[in-house]
Amino acid sequence: MEKAGNFNRTEIPEGVSMRIFEEDGGRNRGGNLDSEILIRKAFESSVNQGIELLFKYYYRPLCSHAVRYVSSKEVAEDIVSDIFFKFHSEQIFREVKTSFRAYLFTSVRHRAFDYVSMELKRTASMQVAECVAIKPEQQPDQITQYEDLYQDVENAVNSLPFKRRRIFIMHRFEGKKHLEIAEELNLSLRTVEAQMFQATHQIRALIRDKWFVLLLAFMQ
Amino acid sequence: MKSVINRTLIFTYFSGRATALQKRSIEEWVTNTSNLEQFYIWLQEWELENLQYEVDIDTGTARHWQRMYGQEASDITVAEPESLPGKNRFSFLRRVNWLVAASVLVSICTGSWFFRDNIRYQVYKTDFNETRRLELSDGSKVVLNSNSSLRVPRFGFGKETRKVLLQGEADFDIVHTPSHQKFIVSTGKDVNIVVLGTQFNVYARPRGTKVMLSDGKVQLRYQEGKEKKMLTMTPGDYVTMDVYGHANLQKTNNPQKFTSWKSHRFIFEQATLQEVGHLLEDNFGLKVLIPDTTLAQLTVSGSFTALNGEELLEILTDDSGLNYEKSPDGKSITLSF
Numbered sequence: 001m002e003k004a005g006n007f008n009r010t011e012i013p014e015g016v017s018m019r020i021f022e023e024d025g026g027r028n029r030g031g032n033l034d035s036e037i038l039i040r041k042a043f044e045s046s047v048n049q050g051i052e053l054l055f056k057y058y059y060r061p062l063c064s065h066a067v068r069y070v071s072s073k074e075v076a077e078d079i080v081s082d083i084f085f086k087f088h089s090e091q092i093f094r095e096v097k098t099s100f101r102a103y104l105f106t107s108v109r110h111r112a113f114d115y116v117s118m119e120l121k122r123t124a125s126m127q128v129a130e131c132v133a134i135k136p137e138q139q140p141d142q143i144t145q146y147e148d149l150y151q152d153v154e155n156a157v158n159s160l161p162f163k164r165r166r167i168f169i170m171h172r173f174e175g176k177k178h179l180e181i182a183e184e185l186n187l188s189l190r191t192v193e194a195q196m197f198q199a200t201h202q203i204r205a206l207i208r209d210k211w212f213v214l215l216l217a218f219m220q
Numbered sequence: 221m222k223s224v225i226n227r228t229l230i231f232t233y234f235s236g237r238a239t240a241l242q243k244r245s246i247e248e249w250v251t252n253t254s255n256l257e258q259f260y261i262w263l264q265e266w267e268l269e270n271l272q273y274e275v276d277i278d279t280g281t282a283r284h285w286q287r288m289y290g291q292e293a294s295d296i297t298v299a300e301p302e303s304l305p306g307k308n309r310f311s312f313l314r315r316v317n318w319l320v321a322a323s324v325l326v327s328i329c330t331g332s333w334f335f336r337d338n339i340r341y342q343v344y345k346t347d348f349n350e351t352r353r354l355e356l357s358d359g360s361k362v363v364l365n366s367n368s369s370l371r372v373p374r375f376g377f378g379k380e381t382r383k384v385l386l387q388g389e390a391d392f393d394i395v396h397t398p399s400h401q402k403f404i405v406s407t408g409k410d411v412n413i414v415v416l417g418t419q420f421n422v423y424a425r426p427r428g429t430k431v432m433l434s435d436g437k438v439q440l441r442y443q444e445g446k447e448k449k450m451l452t453m454t455p456g457d458y459v460t461m462d463v464y465g466h467a468n469l470q471k472t473n474n475p476q477k478f479t480s481w482k483s484h485r486f487i488f489e490q491a492t493l494q495e496v497g498h499l500l501e502d503n504f505g506l507k508v509l510i511p512d513t514t515l516a517q518l519t520v521s522g523s524f525t526a527l528n529g530e531e532l533l534e535i536l537t538d539d540s541g542l543n544y545e546k547s548p549d550g551k552s553i554t555l556s557f
Contacts, residue, residue, distance in 0.1 A: 061263075102260045
C-alpha cells in the first residue's frame with residue numbers, strides 16, 4: 001500500500017507564499033546561488049529531505065513549463081518525474097555546478113525539446129527527411145530557441161478552429177479519453193477521433209515548417 | 221544597441237512578446253553564468269505566476285518515492301526523528317500545560333506590580349497569544365495585541381483630558397469629540413502621542429517604539445537626550461524610535477503590514493529571522509535563539525496566518541526545511557539548519 005500521507009507536511013494556508021532569500025538576494029546579483037542554501041543544507045542532513053524541498057520549490061513550475069512544449073499534462077509530469085528520478089538515483093545533486101534550479105529547468109527544457117522533435121520525426125515523411133541536409137551546428141545553442149518553440153506550440157494550438165481546439169485540449173491536456181469527450185460534447189466517437197487527427201496534423205505541420213531542420217539536427 | 225535586461229523584459233520575453241532585437245540581447249546576456257542563474261530564477265517566478273494548470277505536488281512526490289523505493293516507500297518518512305533530532309512535535313496537552321504555566325507566571329510577576337494602579341486605573345491586559353477589542357467610554361476603539369496592557373484612568377477620563385498608558389502594542393481608532401479634546405497615548409518612555417481623531421498603531425515594547433498612522437494626524441512628543449522634541453505625522457507615516465529616543469520617520473505603502481496582527485496575520489517583507497524571533501518573543505513569550513549568524517540574517521517575505529507562535533514557527537520551518545527545538549522548560553526555541 002502506498003502511503004503518500006507520510007510525505008505530506010502540514011498544509012500551508014491558502015494564499016501563503018514565502019520566499020527565503022539571502023540578505024543580499026533582493027539585489028539579484030551574486031546571492032543567486034546561495035538562495036538555495038537551505039536546500040543544500042537539507043541535502044547535507046538527509047537526501048530525502050533535500051529532494052522533498054526540491055519538489056516543494058520546483059515541481060509545480062517545472063510541470064507548468066514542460067506542458068507548454070508537450071501540451072499534455074501526462075507527458076509533462078512524466079518528463080519532470082524522469083528528471084527527478086535521474087537526479088536522485090544517480091546522485092546528480094552531488095555534482096551539479098549550477099544551482100539545482102538551473103539544472104532542473106535546463107533538463108526539463110532539453111527533454112521537452114527532445115520530445116517535440118521525436119513526435120515530429122515519427123510523423124515526418126521519408127521524402128522530407130532525405131531532402132534535409134543536417135547541419136550539426138544548428139543544434140539549439142541559443143536559449144531563445146526554447147522559448148520560441150513553446151511559443152510556437154502555443155500559437156499552433158491557438159490557431160486550431162474552436163471545436164477542434166477544445167477536443168484537443170480535453171484529450172491532450174486534461175487526459176480525457178476519446179469516448180469521454182464524445183459523450184461530454186455529444187459527438188460521435190468518429191468525429192472526436194477525426195478532429196484529434198486533424199488537430200495533431202495541423203499542429204505538427206505548423207511546427208514542422210519552422211522547426212524541422214533544427215529539431216532533426218538536434219536528434220543526431 | 222544595448223537594452224537593459226530586467227525582470228519586466230524577461231517576463232515579456234517569456235510570454236512571447238519580445239522583439240527580435242530584445243531576444244538578441246537576452247542571448248548575449250545569458251552567456252554570463254550568473255545572468256543565466258538569474259534567468260532561471262525569473263523563469264521559475266514567471267511560471268509560478270502563470271501556472272498552466274494546478275499541479276499536485278503530493279502526487280508528484282508520492283510517485284517519486286514509489287519509483288525510488290518501490291513498495292517500501294510507505295516505511296520511509298522524510299521527517300524521521302533519527303535523522304532530524306531537532307524536530308519536535310508537541311502534543312496538544314503539553315502545549316496547553318505550557319500556556320497555563322506561562323500565563324500563571326506572568327500573572328504572578330506582574331500582578332503585584334499592577335495592583336497599586338488598579339485603584340486609579342482600569343487596566344486592560346492581554347496574555348501571550350491573546351488579542352482584545354475594547355471600546356472606551358468616549359466611544360474610541362482599541363485593539364490590544366498580545367502581551368500588552370492599556371491603563372485608562374477611572375476618574376476624569378474624557379473630562380479634562382483623555383490620556384491612556386500603553387505597554388505593548390495596540391491599534392487605536394479615536395473618536396473626534398465636539399470639543400476637540402485631545403487624546404494622548406503615553407508609552408511611559410517620554411513618548412506621548414497626541415491626537416484629535418484618527419487611526420493609528422502604536423508599538424511600545426522594550427526594544428523600541430513604533431507608531432504607524434493610517435488616517436488623520438498625530439503629534440509625537442518625545443525626548444531625545446535632554447531635548448524635548450515634537451514631530452507631526454501624516455497618514456502612511458511610520459516612526460520608529462530606538463531605545464535612546466532617536467526617532468526615524470518613514471513612509472509605508474503597506475499600512476496593513478502593521479495592523480495585520482489584528483486578524484492573526486503576520487506579514488513580513490524581507491524580515492530577518494532575527495526580527496521574526498523578536499516578534500515571537502513580544503507576542504508569544506517565546507525566546508528564539510538562532511546560534512548560526514548566517515541563519516539569523518536569512519530573510520522571510522510573505523504573509524502567514526497563525527493563531528499562535530508555535531503555529532507560525534511550524535509554518536516557517538516546514539516550508540524551509542529548518543529545524544526547531546524547544547528547551548525543556550518550553551520558554552525558548554532554538555532554530556537551526
